[in-house]
Amino acid sequence: MLTEMTSPENMLQRLGRLDRFGESESINILKVAITENVKNGSCKGSLAFFLNQLNCLQTTKAWYDFLQDQLVDQSFKLSKLYQLYKAFHTQQDQENSAVFQDMQKALKKSIDRINNKVTEPTKISKPKTAEQKSKISKNSLRGDSRFVQLAKLNLNDYAKPVFENEYAYQPPLDDTTEYDNLTESLNIIQELGLINFIAQKHGNIDPSHPVKGIPEKKQKSRCMVLENYARDADFPLYLSYIEDDLNKVGGTGIRHPEAIYYAVCDQQPIGSISLDKLNILTTMPEGK
Template sequence: MITAKVSEPQTMITRKKQQIQRAKIGSNSLRGDSRFVQMAVCNLDDKNALKFIEEYAYSEPVSETENIDNLTASTELIQGYGDSASNLLTHMVKKHHNIMGGAKPYKDFILLNDAKDPEFPIYLSYTSNDLLAVGGESARHNSAIYYGVCEKQAIGAIAIKHLTHKKD
């Protein structure tokens, strides 16, 4: 029977997927080379005085089955388009473990790979209260990106250097 390659029918065991699974960014994604990001909120109603609100653009739900509202940004934007002074990922590697807790990552690419999951976003800006742990307002990155809102609507992601730039 062995030489005739005759055997009992075999069943293939397939792994069951969870019924509700949070979306992750795949290696070959239609979103391109984007990652999940988190931003502090900034109220832009008064052009002359920015008001940094003590909240983030979205909050992570407690339940594992709920979807996470999320934002994405390109890795080029996160890394400052090649300008090391504008690289928000490097800033996060240096400061995030002091601000939010947890272990310090040793390499930038570890944070970048983890950000394919919405539970581990890259922080493009921090709230004022969170910055107190690392020196307060002076620790705010010059190129930090905030989620701008007005009284009537949300504006979206905007860099702080565009908000504080004074025309001569």
């Protein structure tokens, strides 16, 4: 199994999938991808950012260092790793430990979220109208999310992905029919630099969007308009564009390196995948 660097609990859970009942006669191998930045003690990179968002980055780094000290060039049974897991948390059971830091951060973030994005329980009666549409309220746990649209990516052959000239979903022609939609964290969209790319291109791709009337030199204003309108399902943020739309602003060569696509295959939808992850997948040597 090949996995990214992850928390101790996730690692133990994934190890169980290799040979849960100990029936294999050969050694099972779990390869954990560790970036050079993490090895050198840095917290840079998209994986470190993701773990930091989950409030487990410091714990994960401490777990990696602990295993390096305990299991270098050794084969072991799951029972041995469970013992090490218990020993790890025994060592971490003190103030200013990695686990303590992550827990403090998680609690603080929870308090901030409750204070900033959740109103007191209130029952508000509103008459239902035929034109009522999906919107994300600022005062909710989803206040950081925005509606998004993704171009489809066919991965029947992962080595030869096909960029389909179609979006993940199509809005209906009328105002009353419900339809599927996708959402993503605005924080992630900003961190990837996608919001700036959308602000530069979207007005020319969709002249009907309110961002079209804002001068190109006012990028901050454009970003704010895009972010605010994306609370409405009718104005999603396009995290990737189909070929027809890219041709309006320079062609497929200007795809954003972190663009996020909606991967599908003949059997089923796969889910979102970023362009940089796709490049890693398609350049991976055979057998890996």
